[in-house]
Amino acid sequence: MKHIHRCNKCDKYTMGEVCDCGAKTNTSKPLKYSPNDNLGAYRRKAKLEEYGRRGLI
Ligand SMILES: [Zn+2]
Numbered sequence: 001m002k003h004i005h006r007c008n009k010c011d012k013y014t015m016g017e018v019c020d021c022g023a024k025t026n027t028s029k030p031l032k033y034s035p036n037d038n039l040g041a042y043r044r045k046a047k048l049e050e051y052g053r054r055g056l057i
Helices: 039-054
Strands: 004-009 024-028
Touching: none
Parallel strands: none
Antiparallel strands: 004 024
16 A cells, blocks of 8 residues: 655655655654644644544543
């Protein structure tokens, strides 16, 4: 199964672990580390989902 990666540098999506520009890419998973966009919202959502998963809500 292939994963989509996203370049840290130029924000391009690619299948490889290294982007065309030579920078390393991240696996595109919304709840994980992503450097500088609206992380706050993601974090809050992730937290809620985690609580939900544990049956705390
Ligand atoms: Zn790139």
